[in-house]
Each structure stands twice: as C-alpha cells, then as structure tokens.
Amino acid sequence: MPARGAGLLVLAGTPIGDPADAPPRLAVELAHADVVAAEDTRRLRRLTQTLGVRPSGRVVSYHEVNESARTPQLVEALTAGDRVLLVTDAGMPSVSDPGYRLVAAAVERGIRVTAVPGPSAVLTALALSGLPVDRFCFEGFPPRKQGELLARLRENAAERRTLVYFESRHRLAATLAAMAEVFGAGRRAAVCRELTKTYEEVKRGGLGELAAWAADGEVRGEITIVVEGAPAPRPEDLGPEELAALVRTREEAGERRKEAIAAVAAETGVPKRVVFDAVVAAKKAAGPA
Template sequence: MLVLAGTPIGDMADAPPRLAAELAGADLVAAEDTRRLRRLTQALEVRPAGRVVSYFEGNEAARTPDLVAALEGGARVLLVTDAGMPSVSDPGYRLVAAAVERNIRVTAVPGPSAVLTALALSGLPVDRFCFEGFLPRKGGERRARLAEAAAERRTLVYFEAPHRLAACLAAMAETFGAERRAAVCRELTKTYEEVRRGTLGELAAWAEGGARGEITIVVEGAGAAPAGAGADPDELVRRVRVREEAGERRKEAIAAVAAEAGLPKREVFDAVVAAKNAARSAPQRPKGLS
C-alpha cells in the first residue's frame, strides 16, 4: 500500500494524529528532505522502523521504479514532502500514477494545506476556486499563463517564491487589472504569519519592499469584478494588448477580454479599432525634433 501523508505547513502541532503511527509502522519512508523528516520525527517523538530514502524533484523519475517494486513486493510505503500534501506542487504524482497503473492501493493521511488555508483567510469568494501552482519564472511565459487565466471566474490560488513576488504581482496587475482584489498569505501557521489584502496594484507596490517566507497568493476571479469594471474602452484595449503581447491572436484576445468583462465581443472589437484609428490620426512629430 502507498500512503500519502500530509505534513505541517508550519506549526508542528498541526500534524495529523495518524502521521506518527504511519511513520512508525511503514516499511519504507520516502521523504522529500530527509533532514526535515528528522526534525518532524523528533517533534512527534517517533522513530521510523523502516528504511528511509530521499524522494525529491532531482531523483523522482529515477527512484519511482524502485518504490513501485517495493510496493509490488508487499511493502507499506509512506510518502512525505516538506510541507502539505504530496503531489500538490511537490513530488508524488509519478509514484501515484505508477501505483494506480499497477492496481496498487493508494490511500492518504489528510493534513494541512497551504492552498485551503490561504483561501479561507483571504476574504475572497471560496465557493469555487482553482489552484494554478507556481507560475513560470520567465516573464514572457508568465504573462502568457496569466493571460490564459484572465477570464477565469473562479478564485485563483498561486504559489510563488519570495524573490519573485514583486514581479509576479506586477504582472498580475497588468494582466488582470490593477483593481482586481487579492491577498498575499505569508508564512502560514508560523510565528510571523501575515495576510496582506488589497488590490493587485496595491499589493504590487507593497511587494517592491521585499518579502520573506513561503508565499501563497489568492486572486479574485474575473466574474467577481464590480459591475462595469471592464467597460472602459482604454482598459479593454489594454487587456487585449497584454494578451497579444503574450502570444494570443487578436481575435482570441478580444473574445477572452469580452468574456472577462461580460460584454459583447463587438464592443471590445470596436474599442480596439477606435484606438487603432486614433493612433493613426494622431499628429506625427517631425523627425529630428525631441
């Protein structure tokens, strides 16, 4: 049996009661970081009886066949990551998929989740949401991914590294609109836990001062925007331009912006055409003058 075990995202007292028993009884423990596992077992006052191996991004593909072989041999394998549930932006998916393919039973010890904790604390709608994980590191790829989500009506949840937070929020403000509401949740359940709420424009300005710790960002969905928020022609043109710069064709960009703003495509198209005509008719500055 493969057991996926949730681990604390900060406060060790949040460890699920079954976790200690699973650590003590597993034949094999696969841990994202064996040093963190050692700190966890010390906090829980438990000693793993089985063998402990590392299972992280760098060796996940190579080690999965060995773990599957152990499972097929009858071993009870426990998978733990540094924080939260395995497979959720952490190692685990390959092993789960391989186990399911071989009809090996997979179960879980539910535990803390940064996604759900941040969502609950954000103050934003929680009835429907989608988890987007980490955005690409490169600016162009990040803008393209954000453009895909700009019309999403569900609340959006992202993970981000602290040194990329300012650039991420600036890109979100540019793509989603600076007035879109959001929350930055930092160091959840830890001593210096902080939840900063505001518009994307406000949060982007705040993040320029730097931030530390584990970051989860929650962003209001497009459908939750105030009525008429997307009807300003200049704003519609800006959103179309952002999508085009991210690689979308103009037709698709106009359709997506119209859906996001709850407007007919013709209205967005007319705004784009009007802006183009205005740019053409604007007086041209003579060459050589500054």
C-alpha cells in the same frame, strides 16, 4: 494497523509551519511503514523528533532530482507487499511537490493508494483570504520568464473562479506587477506568507496596491497568492461573437448544443433566443465545414 498483504501507498500531509498541526495518524504511519520516502530526510528527522516517533522501516529520499529514478524502486517495494509512506517538506505530496509520478505508477499497477489528510497551504490561504471560496482553481508556481508569465496570466484573465498561486519571495514583486497589468490593478487579492508560523501575515488589497507593497521592501517567507476571479460579463457587453464563442467552448467540452445554449443564457442573463441567433449567425459566417 491494517494487516499486511498487498502493498499500500500512503500519502501523508505534513505541517506547513506549526508542528502541532501534524495529524495524529502521521506518527502512527511513520512508526509502522516499511518504507518512508521523504523529500528531505533531514527535515523528516526533525519532524520525527518533534513528534517523538522513530520510523521502524527504511527511510529513502524522494525529491525532484531523483523522482524518476526512485519511482520504479518504490513501485517494486509496493508490488512486493510493502507499506510505503510518502511525505514532502510541507503539505500534501503531489501538490506542487513530488508524488504525482509515484501515484500514477501505483495506480497503473493496480496498487491501492490512500492518504493521511493534513495541512494545506492552498486551503489555508483560501480560507484566510476573504475572497470567494465556493469555486477555485490552483495554478501552482507561475512561470519565471516574463513572456511566459504574461502568457499564462492572460490565459487565466477570464477565469471566474478564485485563483491560487505559489510564489517565491524573490519573484513576488514581479509577479504581482504582472498580475496587476493583466488582471487589472483593482482586482482583489491576498498575499499569505508564513502560514501557521510565528510571523504569519495576510496582506489584502487590490493587485496594484499589493504590487507596490511588495516592491517597497523584501517580503520574506513562503508565499501563497490568492486572486479574485474575473467578474461575470454583463449582458450588454456581450456581442454575438462572444456568445457564440461561449457556446462553442461548452460544445467542445462535450455538451450538446441545446444544453450549451441554455447554460450560456443562464450564465450571462442573455435570452436564449439571442444566444441561439448568435450561434446560427456564427455558423453561417463560418461557411460549409
């Protein structure tokens, strides 16, 4: 183990199903940490028993309810030189789990943060989905209220990258139905449940088909939804307003206009001169700034 000195925050990935997936370093960190902050101390106890390890340091709870109050206490321990290990129920801390506040507070105080890489439901589902994985974005849990859900999905509708969501079994049917409505019933997707567990299942198909499947009966377990990104726009479908909007989005992100025009032309297959003319026309239509 590294020598004691300045405090160190260690984020440790834990199994998402099969305990045998625990990285070897996890047992070492559990045995040597000064403080182990766990989302659920009872689950931690079961995990340590399975791994055959006993934490030598203090074990405290760190979950959604006490995260704000507990963070300053853990930062104080880190400042005093302690090695603090953060584990959540499954997967990596901070990824739809407690951890972000503590990491941000540690970074602000100049405390070193490292990680014990481990299983991830996001990456596992992506790999099993059969959908493109070269570019993707993680959207976490979608909103529960129908209006907010539809609004979020409309924001995602034009996203070209593969989309990954977490969802509860109780909300799955409604969420898939909303996705079919907004993204289109034919958009390819995969529903991954109970990953790495005994009853692991990956159901693939169009969103309409998957929505009907989920509505037919209760789907149990922890669920990750992977959705194909929006298809690339065809040049013939893009008018001057759409082309100008694409350039404007890139400019707002910091690109120079010339570079933005070239990038939009390459992305859409529309000649650069046509994109340039669309930008000029939009500027004239907008009038003086």
